Amino acid sequence: xxxxxxxxxxxxxxxxxxxxxxxxxxxxxxxxxxxxxxxxxxxxxxxxxxxxxxxxxxxxxxxxxxxxxxxxxxxxxxxxxxxxxxxxxxxxxxxxxxxxxxxxxxxxxxxxxxxxxxxxxxxxxxxxxxxxxxxxxxxxxxxxxxxxxxxxxxxxxxxxxxxxxxxxxxxxxxxxxxxxxxxxxxxxxxxxxxxxxxxxxxxxxxxxxxxxxxxxxxxxxxxxxxxxxxxxxxxxxxxxxxxxxxxxxxxxxxxxxxxxxxxxxxxxxxxxxxxxxxxxxxxxxxxxxxxxxxxxxxxxxxxxxxxxxxxxxxxxxxxxxxxxxxxxxxxxxxxxxxxxxxxxxxxxxxxxxxxxxxxxxxxxxxxxxxxxxxxxxxxxxxxxxxxxxxxxxxxxxxxxxxxxxxxxxxxxxxxxxxxxxxxxxxxxxxxxxxxxxxxxxxxxxxxxxxx
Amino acid sequence: xxxxxxxxxxxxxxxxxxxxxxxxxxxxxxxxxxxxxxxxxxxxxxxxxxxxxxxxxxxxxxxxxxxxxxxxxxxxxxxxxxxxxxxxxxxxxxxxxxxxxxxxxxxxxxxxxxxxxxxxxxxxxxxxxxxxxxxxxxxxxxxxxxxxxxxxxxxxxxxxxxxxxxxxxxxxxxxxxxxxxxxxx
Ligand SMILES: Cc1cc2nc3c(=O)[nH]c(=O)nc-3n(C[C@H](O)[C@H](O)[C@H](O)COP(=O)(O)O)c2cc1C
Ligand code: SF4
Ligand code: FES
Numbered sequence: 001x002x003x004x005x006x007x008x009x010x011x012x013x014x015x016x017x018x019x020x021x022x023x024x025x026x027x028x029x030x031x032x033x034x035x036x037x038x039x040x041x042x043x044x045x046x047x048x049x050x051x052x053x054x055x056x057x058x059x060x061x062x063x064x065x066x067x068x069x070x071x072x073x074x075x076x077x078x079x080x081x082x083x084x085x086x087x088x089x090x091x092x093x094x095x096x097x098x099x100x101x102x103x104x105x106x107x108x109x110x111x112x113x114x115x116x117x118x119x120x121x122x123x124x125x126x127x128x129x130x131x132x133x134x135x136x137x138x139x140x141x142x143x144x145x146x147x148x149x150x151x152x153x154x155x156x157x158x159x160x161x162x163x164x165x166x167x168x169x170x171x172x173x174x175x176x177x178x179x180x181x182x183x184x185x186x187x188x189x190x191x192x193x194x195x196x197x198x199x200x201x202x203x204x205x206x207x208x209x210x211x212x213x214x215x216x217x218x219x220x221x222x223x224x225x226x227x228x229x230x231x232x233x234x235x236x237x238x239x240x241x242x243x244x245x246x247x248x249x250x251x252x253x254x255x256x257x258x259x260x261x262x263x264x265x266x267x268x269x270x271x272x273x274x275x276x277x278x279x280x281x282x283x284x285x286x287x288x289x290x291x292x293x294x295x296x297x298x299x300x301x302x303x304x305x306x307x308x309x310x311x312x313x314x315x316x317x318x319x320x321x322x323x324x325x326x327x328x329x330x331x332x333x334x335x336x337x338x339x340x341x342x343x344x345x346x347x348x349x350x351x352x353x354x355x356x357x358x359x360x361x362x363x364x365x366x367x368x369x370x371x372x373x374x375x376x377x378x379x380x381x382x383x384x385x386x387x388x389x390x391x392x393x394x395x396x397x398x399x400x401x402x403x404x405x406x407x408x409x410x411x412x413x414x415x416x417x418x419x420x421x422x423x424x425x426x427x428x429x430x431x432x433x434x435x436x437x438x439x440x441x442x443x444x445x446x447x448x449x450x451x
Numbered sequence: 452x453x454x455x456x457x458x459x460x461x462x463x464x465x466x467x468x469x470x471x472x473x474x475x476x477x478x479x480x481x482x483x484x485x486x487x488x489x490x491x492x493x494x495x496x497x498x499x500x501x502x503x504x505x506x507x508x509x510x511x512x513x514x515x516x517x518x519x520x521x522x523x524x525x526x527x528x529x530x531x532x533x534x535x536x537x538x539x540x541x542x543x544x545x546x547x548x549x550x551x552x553x554x555x556x557x558x559x560x561x562x563x564x565x566x567x568x569x570x571x572x573x574x575x576x577x578x579x580x581x582x583x584x585x586x587x588x589x590x591x592x593x594x595x596x597x598x599x600x601x602x603x604x605x606x607x608x609x610x611x612x613x614x615x616x617x618x619x620x621x622x623x624x625x626x627x628x629x630x631x632x633x634x635x636x
Contacts, residue, residue, distance in 0.1 A: 087553045087592040125499065125537045126593050128606045128633050161484045166495050166535035169591065183491035185534040201489050242597060244555045250597035287554060287592075330555045330596065344554045348591050434562070 002269075003230060005218040005238050006211070007254045010098050016133065018140040021101040027146055029109045029220035034154045037220075042113035046216060048224030050236035055081055055172075055209030056286060056326040058310050061216075067196040068114055069204040077205040078116045079181065080107060080213055082123040082130075083165060083172035086286035087348060088328030091240035092210040094252040096123075096130050100137035106213040107160055108146060109220050114206055117157050121210075122177050125166040134162050169352035173400050174207040176354065187354050188400035211240050232258035235309035235324075241270075245330030246279075248272035261306040261313075262298050265331060277333040277441070281417075284313055285325020287345050288405030290412030291338070292322045293444070294331075318412065334441035338420050340434070342413040343371035349406035360403040363394040367410055374421060377428030384421045388414055419444065457533045457540045459511060468512040470520070474500050478520060490521060494531055497521065498538060503632040507547060508539040536590065537633060544579045544586040545630045549603045552589040555596035564600045565589060567614045571621060584628065585621075605631025 014020035021027075033042050047062030068076060080103065084092040096103055103121070111119045123131050138160050141147045149157045163181055165171050171180045175189035178200050199205025215237060219227045228236045235257040244250045247265070249272035255264065265282070266273045282297040283289060299306055301320035306312050314321045332341065350364035367390050373379050391407040398404070414421060420442055424431045433439070470478065478497050485492040497517055498509065505513040509532050518528045532538045539547070550565050565587075569575055572585050579586040595601045598610035609620055 084594050085592060088555045088596050089592075090594040090596055093594045124594070125495075125535070125633060126603060128635070129608075132635065159484075163492070164496060164499065166499065167537035167590075168535050180495065181492060182489070183494035183531065185531055201486060244596040244599060245558050250599075252597070283554075328555075328596070330558070332558055336558050341554050341558065344552070344557050348553050351591060 002254070002256045002259065003238065004254045005227075005230075006095060006099070006102060006214050006240065007252075015099055016097075016101075016137075018101060018137070018144060021099070025221075026101055027105050027141075029217045030105060030112075030146060031152065033109045033112050033220055034152050034156055039113045039115055042109065042220060045219055045224040046113070049215075049219040049227040050224075050231075050234060051212065051215055051219060051227065052235070052310065053209055054211035054215070054239065054327070056086065056288070058324065061208065061212055064196065064208075065114060065206060067194070068206055069197045070115065071204070075118065075201075075203050076114055076116045077200045077203060078107060078111045078114055078119040078213075079174075079177065079200060079205055079207045080119070080121045080210055081172060081174065081177060081207055082121050082127070082210045083169075083177060084127070084210070085124055085169040085172050085352075086288060086326045086328050087345075088244060088283060088286045088330045089242055089326045090244075091242040091252050091327055093127055093130060094242070095210060095214060095240065096127075097133055100133050101141065102214045102217055103134070103210055104137050104141050104146070104160065106216045108141075108151070108158055110206075110208070110213055110216050111158050112156055113216075116206075117159070119158065119160045120181060120200075121160065121162045122171070122181055123162060123164055124171070125164045128164060131162045131164050138162070168354075169348075170354045170400075170402060173402065176400070177207065178205065185354070187356050188402075190399055230256050230258075232307060232309050233311055235311060239308070239324070239327055241308070241327040241329050243271050243329045243331075245283075246275055246277070246333035246336070247331050248275050255308055257309050259308050261308055264308050264329075265297070271329075271331070274331070274333050277335060279331055280334045280336060280441075281332040281338060282329070283322075283331075283409075284308075284329050285323045286328035287348065287409060288401075289323040289325040290318055290321070290408050291341075291416065292320075292412065293416050296320055296416070297322075318408070319415070322412070335438040337375070337431075337437045337442075338413050338417040339371065339375045339424050339431075342410055343368065343375045345409045346371050346406065349402065353402060353406070354400075357398040357403060359394045359397045360406065363390050363403070364406050366390050367406070371410075374424045375431065377424070377430075377432045379421075379425045379428075381422065381425050383425070384414060384418065417444075459514070459529050459533060459540050462511045462515075465510040465512055468501070468505055468510060468516050470501070470516060471504060474504050475520075482521070491523060491527075494521060494523070494528065495535070498528070498532055499634050502538060503634045507543045507545075507630060507632060508541060542579070545584050545628060546604050546624050547586045547588065547631070549588045549590040549593075550576075551591065551593045551595065551599065551601055551603075553592040553596075555592065556599040556601065559596075559599035561600040563614070564602070564612050564617060567617055571618070584625065606633055606635055607631065 171186040176186040279294040395407040
């Protein structure tokens, strides 16, 4: 049985409330850190744990914390990123809704480590009801002395506020998030300076994902070394994966990093395999990561078994690999059309582009138009190369990584499913029926569905 | 939503706006969260309150009142309100049905749900029914992909939708006919 560090008590009745949370070992990390450890010692444990940011980029958390500037007399802030808008991702919502106190506990321990006396949870506006759950948890924790002035008589003060956004994927990007939290449009800032030096209100700021901050709780409780024992190589600990698409058992799973991709997608402990048909493709880490054919999800190009780790999923680079990303996992069965899905992805990025950089603002719109045309039977063979060219010119040429995130799904779809794009151009009348592959699955490598 | 910038309306023909006492108290509590010279941070939370107090949308009058409350120039409020997709700059129905259309929902059948709603309500996405009860809108991933297809109405999520569930939901809404806001005001 896989170890669970975050969701161990998820099914305990009343675990949303402080009483049940305390009865199951809650707030021990705050006691331990504030009473027996120095802030530097907490940072040290997080470094030892090998924890990597769970928001998508996988940057080592301990290292990020050690970059935080500490000019005397200047406040520092912790901002928790609960924007969770990456398509396919719903793990943070699950965690905050079911066990809100683990986030509050992680924030107290982390803020202590960083020397922050004011912390914010920036949560997407659509999760309004979750913001109420968090506010209740904060009020409970405050009334019990875990928050406020002079916590546990140690002299440490902390206030936590919940800030709701108002619908903008780009506000998940950390500098856009800070702009939004300052009451502005969510336009990403040019880096450097990084938030660790100049973040919220021009002060040193750490921005971390909900799950990252929650993971600090078991790390401080059991020690960083204990946490690092779980996993493979530089992928330590557990990870929440939100699973959706054409699988039998959608939901949020806490995996030990290193479980095989085959086990994750096919075993009844997790996704439970495909519903009815055959699997066709997988997006393992949110819509921004490359889509891969099912076979390449199970095995690397070298034929090795693929594992659910940062390294194994990206083995082969963009030629044959993908990324763990945010853990927003979804699988496609053979009724699905990759062209339609790519058009859909691109519409998403066009809609969510903040519009500051021309390659992103214009490129996403062009790609959407061309993909719409191909999917609806009006495409030409040159359109496929045109798409390739546009995505290539966006990647790496923008202020923030949304541009790359818009380019990769298009590049990977063409790379792995070019036959399907060509089929659309060759058989325009067939693809005008939106159910085209549901009726007659496309046979890979044949350039026609009917070979 | 950024590149798709929404236009604000004019004040012409729209009712005047004033915060209720309870809303003002809530706004003041929000303003107190931030450092004294950083109260602009309260703008988005307060726009949510103003929208809830103005029948689910932000008129110029409502936005001007927010600017007055926070000591901001009106343009600072308009530029923020026009950036975020949850702020409606035109009137909406009592029930604002926002169906997720992003890929993970699409592969679980969201297109059929949009079609079904369009047929039942006799409107296309972006339109409001003549009786002012329903506005239909397609939106991007709402973080509910495991229970797709789904839609949001006010603060509430309706998940694992089927045409039958949609019909039952619409019937319930028609019987109730009470505005649903994002905030639970
Ligand atoms: C377009 C875009 C959207 C993002 N959305 C999110 C998000 O919704 N949640 C999140 O935690 N990180 C998101 N990120 C990553 C953040 O910028 C940042 O790296 C992260 O919050 C850092 O936390 P971590 O190190 O704990 O992962 C996004 C990045 C980009 C470029
Ligand atoms: S890459 Fe796109 S989203 Fe990012 S700053 Fe540029 S225009 Fe905005
Ligand atoms: S794609 Fe619809 S909720 Fe995520």
